Amino acid sequence: MTMDTRLCVGCQACVLACKAENALPEKGYRDWVVSETRGEFPTLVQENRSERCNHCDDPPCVSACPTGASHVAEGGAVLVTHYKCSGCKACIAACPYNARYVHSEGYVDKCTFCLHRVQRGEKPGCVDICPTSALRFGDLSDPGSDVSKALRSRKYKVLKPELGLKPNLYFLL
Numbered sequence: 806m807t808m809d810t811r812l813c814v815g816c817q818a819c820v821l822a823c824k825a826e827n828a829l830p831e832k833g834y835r836d837w838v839v840s841e842t843r844g845e846f847p848t849l850v851q852e853n854r855s856e857r858c859n860h861c862d863d864p865p866c867v868s869a870c871p872t873g874a875s876h877v878a879e880g881g882a883v884l885v886t887h888y889k890c891s892g893c894k895a896c897i898a899a900c901p902y903n904a905r906y907v908h909s910e911g912y913v914d915k916c917t918f919c920l921h922r923v924q925r926g927e928k929p930g931c932v933d934i935c936p937t938s939a940l941r942f943g944d945l946s947d948p949g950s951d952v953s954k955a956l957r958s959r960k961y962k963v964l965k966p967e968l969g970l971k972p973n974l975y976f977l978l
């Protein structure tokens with residue numbers, strides 16, 4: 806997934822779409838928006854970022870999970886099999902991005918990249934709703950995909966690169 810920091814206006818539509826699409830509990834969020842202001846007056850710059858699980862290539866949440874509930878699915882998405890989750894929170898402690906929360910039904914929950922929609926040929930709910938098209942989703946192994954083209958044509962960053970977890974949420978600058 807790519808997230809264009811130049812286009813995001815911080816409207817939170819992606820957060821609400823995710824809650825509705827995935828029927829999340831009142832206090833549960835799989836994505837969130839961070840607004841950072843940098844610089845000195847009068848040359849201030851604000852960066853809005855729609856954040857979620859990075860579906861890391863090297864995910865410590867998966868290795869920390871004692872039951873096998875947290876796993877890497879075909880295609881690379883990091884998922885939680887809810888019925889296998891004991892609610893021990895080891896994965897929450899292991900994730901440096903705070904991407905997981907405890908669902909009101911006791912299991913740990915997180916972003917799935919809306920794979921149920923992707924498997925139907927649709928975009929994730931957050932990508933679909935974004936009024937500025939700041940979010941894009943696709944196959945990074947396909948050089949012709951929107952996300953591959955974006956990463957070839959724009960500068961970008963990932964969050965906490967120093968941890969070496971190989972995150973798959975790219976912020977276009």
Ligand code: SF4
Nearest residue numbers: 813814816817819935
């Ligand atoms: Fe930003 Fe789009 Fe989310 Fe609005 S819906 S906060 S513009 S990413």
Ligand code: SF4
Nearest residue numbers: 858859861864866900
């Ligand atoms: Fe796991 Fe956190 Fe990486 Fe998502 S962002 S794959 S929950 S370590």
